[in-house]
Amino acid sequence: MHPEWASSGIRLIIFLFFVVFIRAQGTYWLGRATAQGALSGSGRDGLRGKIAAWFNGPIPRKGADLLEKWGLILIPLCFLTVGVQTAVNAGSGVVRLKWRTYTLCMIPGCIAWAFLYGFGMLAVWMSILAAIAGSWWGWAGILTVLSIIAAIVVVRRRRSRPLEAPVQAQNS
Structure with a gap:
């Protein structure tokens, strides 16, 4: 503490x-x-x-x-x-x-x-070291962290996009 x-x-x-x-x-x-x-x-x-x-x-x-x-x-x-x-x-x-x-x-x-x-960042660093040493658990940890980061980026980008107005059909 x-x-x-x-x-x-x-x-x-x-x-x-x-x-x-x-x-x-x-x-x-x-x-x-x-x-x-x-x-x-x-x-x-x-x-x-x-x-x-x-x-x-x-x-x-x-x-x-x-x-x-x-x-x-x-x-x-x-x-x-x-x-x-x-x-x-x-x-x-x-x-x-x-x-x-x-x-x-x-x-x-x-x-x-x-x-x-x-x-x-200790868990990330230890996963990197384990992956370098050939541990599949290390690679799994790295892939998990990268997946979480990618998900956060995608969610933030979607939230920051302005809502597009629906396209209305034009009557000619």
Whole structure:
């Protein structure tokens, strides 16, 4: 539920931007705290030591290197998905991606997310992605949306046409 002052227009887009910005930052910092907690077990024996060793190992380092290299593309694009967004945001924190890099990369994604949700276009976008991936459900969704748009256009055009006067037979 959103506040009444943010019910539509630019106010809604700004409100949604801050919602997703705060959520993404929170997810990043939870991932970062998880990594810090795991790393506190460095040098210990047992499970805590193994977890700390993993966090210092090649897999998180490779993830961080990939995010440093491709984050400019990957992080904003994750905001155009459902399900991947949280994993990328938390993963950025887990691999300890630089906060400044992460934040600068996520801002365009937050803007896109706010517009998608603000204009109710998320379902359309997800149908497009599903269709590109080869899903017939995605194509069905796209065809449904296009049919609705076509019906709206036809109805509006018919309503905007002036009524024609009936043709009367001329008596000569």
